[in-house]
Amino acid sequence: MPIRTRSRRLSRTRPGLSLAVGLLVLASAPETWAGSPRKAPLTVASVPSGALVSVRDTADPAADGPRVVAGETPLTRTFDFGKGQRVWLELEKRGFQPQTVEVTPATGTVTVTLAPVDAGHAEEPAALAVIARVAVLDPDVSVIRRGFSAEHRSEEESRDASQALGGAVRGLARDQFEVVALDPGVDPAVLRSLWRDARTAMELLDPIRLPYLAAAPRLETRSAREAVKSLGEAAGADALLVVDGKQNEETGGMRAGKVGIMVAGTAASYASGFSRASAAGDSFFTYNVYLPSFAEGIALRALLVHCPTGEVLWLDKGLWKPIPFDRPDRVREVTADLLTGLKRPTTEQETTP
Amino acid sequence: MRTAAALLVTLTVLAAPAGAANVKMPPAPPIELEGATPLPLTAGLYLPDELRSAVEVVKTSPFDKLKFPVGEFTAELFELNLPVAFGTVVPVTAKVPADPAAVEVVVSVEVVKLEVTIPHPAYNPYTASAVYRLTVTDPAGETLFTQTASGAGQTSKGMMSGFKAQGLAAEAAKLAMVDAATQALEGLLAAEELCALGREKPGTDG
Numbered sequence: 001m002p003i004r005t006r007s008r009r010l011s012r013t014r015p016g017l018s019l020a021v022g023l024l025v026l027a028s029a030p031e032t033w034a035g036s037p038r039k040a041p042l043t044v045a046s047v048p049s050g051a052l053v054s055v056r057d058t059a060d061p062a063a064d065g066p067r068v069v070a071g072e073t074p075l076t077r078t079f080d081f082g083k084g085q086r087v088w089l090e091l092e093k094r095g096f097q098p099q100t101v102e103v104t105p106a107t108g109t110v111t112v113t114l115a116p117v118d119a120g121h122a123e124e125p126a127a128l129a130v131i132a133r134v135a136v137l138d139p140d141v142s143v144i145r146r147g148f149s150a151e152h153r154s155e156e157e158s159r160d161a162s163q164a165l166g167g168a169v170r171g172l173a174r175d176q177f178e179v180v181a182l183d184p185g186v187d188p189a190v191l192r193s194l195w196r197d198a199r200t201a202m203e204l205l206d207p208i209r210l211p212y213l214a215a216a217p218r219l220e221t222r223s224a225r226e227a228v229k230s231l232g233e234a235a236g237a238d239a240l241l242v243v244d245g246k247q248n249e250e251t252g253g254m255r256a257g258k259v260g261i262m263v264a265g266t267a268a269s270y271a272s273g274f275s276r277a278s279a280a281g282d283s284f285f286t287y288n289v290y291l292p293s294f295a296e297g298i299a300l301r302a303l304l305v306h307c308p309t310g311e312v313l314w315l316d317k318g319l320w321k322p323i324p325f326d327r328p329d330r331v332r333e334v335t336a337d338l339l340t341g342l343k344r345p346t347t348e349q350e351t352t353p
Numbered sequence: 354m355r356t357a358a359a360l361l362v363t364l365t366v367l368a369a370p371a372g373a374a375n376v377k378m379p380p381a382p383p384i385e386l387e388g389a390t391p392l393p394l395t396a397g398l399y400l401p402d403e404l405r406s407a408v409e410v411v412k413t414s415p416f417d418k419l420k421f422p423v424g425e426f427t428a429e430l431f432e433l434n435l436p437v438a439f440g441t442v443v444p445v446t447a448k449v450p451a452d453p454a455a456v457e458v459v460v461s462v463e464v465v466k467l468e469v470t471i472p473h474p475a476y477n478p479y480t481a482s483a484v485y486r487l488t489v490t491d492p493a494g495e496t497l498f499t500q501t502a503s504g505a506g507q508t509s510k511g512m513m514s515g516f517k518a519q520g521l522a523a524e525a526a527k528l529a530m531v532d533a534a535t536q537a538l539e540g541l542l543a544a545e546e547l548c549a550l551g552r553e554k555p556g557t558d559g
Contacts, residue, residue, distance in 0.1 A: 146478065149511045193543050196502060196536050203484060203503040204465070220501055223543045246507075248478060257512050258476070295477035 039080050040105035044089060046073040047113045051093040052212040055079065059088050061100050069208055073112075081105050092212040117214050131306070131313065134177040135237035139165045140195070140244040146295070148253040157325070161247060164325040168335035169243055169302075176343060180235045190227040197224035197310075198242045202301040207315045218310045225310030232307025240307055243338075245300040247322055258292035265290040296322045300338050314342055373410065373418045376523045381430040384535050386437055389542055392551045396489075397445030397456035398435050400428045409467045411522075419519065421526050423467050427485070430534050431462050438541040453492035457550065460541075461488045465501060469526050475515035479522050481506045481529035487537045489547060498547055500540035504532025 044053050053070040056063075070077055073091065081087055085104055089112075092098045096114035103110055143157035173179050197219040205217060219225050228240050250258075269287040277285035301317035320334045407424030435442045439458075448461055465484035472478060482505050489498040506528025508521055541547060 144478075144507065146509060147511055149513045151478070151507075151509050151511065189543065192539060196500075196540055199536075200484065200501050200503045203482060204501070220499065221540060221543070222545055223540070226545075246505075254511055261512065293474065293477075295472065 051091040193223040194227040247298040262290040395441040396439035449494040479525040481525040483529035502536035
């Protein structure tokens, strides 16, 4: 009886299966029928070389949308030109105007001559100073405790996290720079101006593209630039290192709730499968095993600002597993990863990324 | 053949509810800046139609998306709160007003970015980030000051989140936009360019 039933069901579903397969074939057909391949090798060169190449699906450099960094010129790669059989390459280099060129699978080789930015917009000498002394602003880290039915910012844990991270950042910065202390009695209004523009820079700037932007970005407002300048002058620092972050942690209640629900789901699936198999006289059955996922981790951002000019010299940001802030080794490990790439930005490094 | 037809009907029925759901944003809240004194200036608030009609669409699955009325909320937020930064605020319909004597500065608002993350599974945090750019011009259209300000928001009801996912996404977006607007208003109050303009005004101290 069960065999017959199964056999009948299969024959009934065959037209449906055929239709589904047909739809899949149709969905993939344009690619198959297009004749020309979507992928092709392309050599990209620039004059001067050392420009960052980003692949975009629009000619508008200001448009939002995906951007894939292909590398630095000269380069030869296999590019995916998509269904449209064309993409746009944006080339960027510090001191030069960015340029966008359209390429197709038939292009083969493209050489772009970059025009220098106007003298009036050229890099100012102050931005080329070698950074020797760095001050570290106390990091601003929020720890969010996520419970079974609500979440909140833990003030105590946030304070501890900020202190632990500040210690690690200062310790690691000493490997590269002379770290100087900031005046503890800084006017909070000065700090607010600085944080406001620093956070916006952290949000909008891309760490990979930063060294290639035509001109070095600066903190946007005069109040922020004057804040970083006055802090630098008071501490005798060339640059200020700013770090912020947010850590999500799940409470025991949340974890227990997730595990409980997944166990209950798995048990229900098992019982249902067993019951169906028993009724049908089958000797085997399948069931789902539900596994809980935990949404924990820390997002960190770091920014180095040139004190006299407010110029953004370096930026990094990323996501890590949650840090136990009572374990200095783990704090240092993540901080070291965040600060990877923070080297003394000299004239040479700034202008020739 | 009957099965194929049934399959087509099923696919159609499944696809029918797919599409964009309009997210209902909570009302824009008042922003309080402790100890802040509005600048003694008359500001025109310019919110162009493109801004008011701006919508952020977030794809939540291959079939579903949420539409956030970011422009409508932004307009409401700044209409309510720009008086925190300026003594008098009047709406204007152009960046260069027809009557230049009616205002001393014009504030234009631009939504640079709104990103909302709808988590999967639903019990993970709902997060959003927003960036506003405020441009302050004189009545002739010359730029006096710009402030780009970012904000972030996160909310969740833990394991209960799935029952109110759309509301939580709206709340996260609201928190981010209010945070960004708060930063932007603080920036206006701290702007030496605007403070100087207020001091130069006849009848003000300084």
